[in-house]
Amino acid sequence: MSLPTHVKIVEVGPRDGLQNEQQTIPAAIKIALVDMLTGAGFSNIEAASFVSPKWVPQMATSTEVMAQIARRDGVLYSALTPNMQGFEAALLARADEVVIFGSASEAFSQKNINCSIAESLERFRPVAAAAKLNGLRLRGSISCTLGCPYQGEVALDSVADVVSRMRELGCDEIDIADTIGVGTPHRVQAVMQRAAQEFPLAQLSGHFHDTYGQALANIYASLEVGIAIFHASVAGLGGCPYAKGATGNIATEDVLYLMQGLGITTGIDLHAVVDAGQFISQHLGRKAVSRAGNAIAAARAG
Numbered sequence: 058m059s060l061p062t063h064v065k066i067v068e069v070g071p072r073d074g075l076q077n078e079q080q081t082i083p084a085a086i087k088i089a090l091v092d093m094l095t096g097a098g099f100s101n102i103e104a105a106s107f108v109s110p111k112w113v114p115q116m117a118t119s120t121e122v123m124a125q126i127a128r129r130d131g132v133l134y135s136a137l138t139p140n141m142q143g144f145e146a147a148l149l150a151r152a153d154e155v156v157i158f159g160s161a162s163e164a165f166s167q168k169n170i171n172c173s174i175a176e177s178l179e180r181f182r183p184v185a186a187a188a189k190l191n192g193l194r195l196r197g198s199i200s201c202t203l204g205c206p207y208q209g210e211v212a213l214d215s216v217a218d219v220v221s222r223m224r225e226l227g228c229d230e231i232d233i234a235d236t237i238g239v240g241t242p243h244r245v246q247a248v249m250q251r252a253a254q255e256f257p258l259a260q261l262s263g264h265f266h267d268t269y270g271q272a273l274a275n276i277y278a279s280l281e282v283g284i285a286i287f288h289a290s291v292a293g294l295g296g297c298p299y300a301k302g303a304t305g306n307i308a309t310e311d312v313l314y315l316m317q318g319l320g321i322t323t324g325i326d327l328h329a330v331v332d333a334g335q336f337i338s339q340h341l342g343r344k345a346v347s348r349a350g351n352a353i354a355a356a357r358a359g
């Protein structure tokens with residue numbers, strides 16, 4: 058199969074990237090980051106998460122962030138919504154897309170959202186119905202599709218089962234997430250191809266953490282089987298609060314550099330993303346976790 062000629066990159070840094078930061082990040086910094094990313098040309102930015110602030114304190118500013126970002130027409134600003142309480146907050150905050158997030162692993166489901174996979178899908182049912190009723194886009198995210206920090210291997214059929222249940226709920230897009238970054242290319246292709254038996258390939262996305270340094274290879278492997286939506290996090294920010302040792306998503310700058318080299322269009326200005334990455338890294342007081350981003354910044358500095 059030839060590679061796609063255009064891919065959509067969903068920028069998840071403001072949510073997945075920042076949710077696990079131990080230092081409290083002021084809303085103004087998050088807003089400035091989202092605005093820089095909007096300016097860089099993303100069509101979809103995951104900007105907020107309406108979860109319990111007791112579970113994920115960093116996301117407690119989500120309402121403020123969504124109220125003050127400078128929205129651009131045509132850009133989807135997404136928010137995580139684990140239940141109806143989260144959905145109501147996301148609706149008030151004018152999220153364009155809500156994300157229900159489940160898991161292909163029972164153990165991770167319990168740790169992350171405090172219920173079984175079956176219970177989570179029941180919780181998502183009214184959220185999905187309300188999203189449709191209110192004309193919001195609905196995305197489903199499935200954690201641990203390539204391995205689980207608690208139970209180890211995850212069967213292809215377990216992934217396929219959740220994909221199929223999320224399709225029944227009416228998801229417009231479904232994320233195949235490698236929460237702990239353990240996947241390698243052939244397994245990724247097998248998971249993508251199995252998921253595509255349950256849901257249109259064109260609406261599946263790859264959400265790869267880079268813990269074992271495999272994310273770019275996994276993106277290339279996904280391109281080879283026709284996946285054309287990828288999640289990435291500016292400066293490689295992130296980690297999951299319920300997956301110890303997991304590092305951030307693949308850095309957006311690295312993905313954009315790869316796409317540029319492959320002649321695949323994204324509509325995103327790599328240099329503007331490097332600026333956003335340097336901005337947030339400076340605020341956090343550490344170097345960006347992006348090879349391409351740091352190389353470009355160094356080359357610019359001469």
Ligand SMILES: CC(C)(COP(=O)([O-])OP(=O)([O-])OC[C@H]1O[C@@H](n2cnc3c(N)ncnc32)[C@H](O)[C@@H]1OP(=O)([O-])[O-])[C@@H](O)C(=O)NCCC(=O)NCCSC(=O)C[C@@](C)(O)CC(=O)[O-]
Nearest residue numbers: 107108109112113139142143158169170171198200234236
């Ligand atoms: C799902 C719950 C809420 C269940 O948590 P629970 O304790 O089972 O829920 P509950 O319904 O019993 O409520 C307990 C308390 O939480 C409050 N509450 C309940 N819901 C909300 C809400 N929406 N917003 C604000 N507050 C909420 C509720 O009001 C109550 O407050 P209290 O009466 O004790 O004061 C909890 O487990 C939770 O918030 N978990 C967050 C998990 C999370 O955010 N994880 C990280 C995101 S997922 C991720 O990163 C993976 C992904 C997507 O990136 C893909 C990948 O890489 O794998």
